[in-house]
Amino acid sequence: MDIKNICILGAGNLGTRIALQAALSGFDVVVYDIEQKALDFSLTTMQKILSHLHRAGQIREDIDASFPAKIRFTLDPQEAVRDADVISESVTEDLEVKKKVWRQFGAIAPEKTIFTTNTSYLLASMFAEESGRQEKFCAFHFHDVFYSRVVDIMPHSDTDPGIIPILEDLGRKLNQVPIILKKENPGYLFNTLLLALLGAAAKLLNREVASFQDIDRAWMVNFHMPMGPFGIMDSVGLDTAWHIISALPDRHSQAFAALLKTYLDKGKLGEKAGEGFYSYPNPEFKKPEFIM
Template identity: 45%
Template sequence: MITHSSQIKNFTIIGSGTLGARIGLRAALSGFKVVLYDIHESSFTRAKKDFQRIKILLNRKGELSPERFDELTESIIYTTDINLACRNTDFISESVLEDVQLKKEVWKKIGDLAPAHSILTTNTSYLLPSWFAKESGASERFCAFHFHDVFTARVVDIMPHPGTDPEIIEVLRDVGKQLHQIPVVIKKETQGYIFNKMFGSILMTAGSMWANGIASVEDIDRSWMGNYGMRIGPFGMMDEVGIDTVFHVAKGMDVNTDPVFVKKIEEMINNGSLGIKTGKGFYNYPHPQYKNANFLS
């Protein structure tokens, strides 16, 4: 079993959606040899487009030249062959859809294929690692390792399940740092991680005030923006993450969810008001009121 991050050379991503692909890219930029696996070839086309955007971003930030970016990423392997993806790996990061049954099936497969020394991680947002540990066939090497955005929000959550070998946690902390993330450790399994719980509680509190007619969307956002010195308030943020996602967060939270708010966002979803992605949510896009220069005056 891998007990030090220096033993990790080969890095495998299972599920190359936006976040999965970005984790793989970040690993390649940190010097790991990376294999991106997905069931759909089209994921790779999308991933490569996203990588070009990040290349520009990193160059603009002065973090990495386009030449060095190309050099570090040219050896990334893109494959729809899970055998190839898992055969010779030291570290697996799984980012398939948040579907319990699907993840169980995927981990059963990975468990059969992955080398006996490899570290196995899931990037799930709201599910618990213990739900899949048994399927992986290697509970002691299995842990949640959860990213937020990789290139802008830089936190990685390390959440072991009761059977995770404590040595793995230190390895993951090191790997997190090598991936230019801020590692935080969740000592006990809990749905939603640290930031998501706090972020969710603001959204639910804001949503409940609005749904109960205590204040308008605009005044609640003004209050947050004006006192907290931020350029966006909770309703602007909900439009950004998507009202459908907010709905799932609300349903998944164990406290602090107001059924009056849940009912209201369910109506919004039925009306196609999903936020920025449909042009309409709590605000209208592409020019939401809260971005007006005089919104706070």
């Protein structure tokens, strides 16, 4: 199957980045959202990303800020999916919203369309059935498209195995490294690994074995890494971390969530709030003396 047309549902941060990368990779792209201001935001964001890629020398000279004009933006569902070979859905991470969107688009998409969701924490099997074609349905999960170039391909139990190689090939054409899961796993692979690391760090802090700075330092120096577990949490956002961790039932996760809650209650949401475990924009762990 030759993929040419990609329909992006949801013009938020990730949908926008996927759409831009798809257009840069030569695909015909339509971006759909329910509000004009979301589409306007998407266009502006694309221009910002392009100028960033230009400054970093990561993009062809002839691709300039006018490029997104080649991408179609629409509020019309029919128009959005008319020729779609693949739908990539990045709507709000809310089960009821996902169900509603897939009922709507499953009913109007052409026979040929492969359905993919970019869900981060939900599982495709929770809403694939709503599309009426769960065998054409697979999680196709991007991280941030340009910096972390990973796309997870995670089938659920009813996914037709024949669409895996098609998505693998599409992932490569989108300049991503495809990671293939054999079955569903909440958080895919990376988040599962990362959460284990962050959970162990939080447990050391909760047990008062060491300061968060020393825990980060141990990781950074041994692995020659630019940040440690608590720096990573600040970068992810302590609210996001809390949201994920508070949903886990085990005792250690609950203690970890309680620790994060003490930060949230003081408005310390991490890097974006200027304060988390560290203070920004010049956190202690980025200073040379931190690892001396």
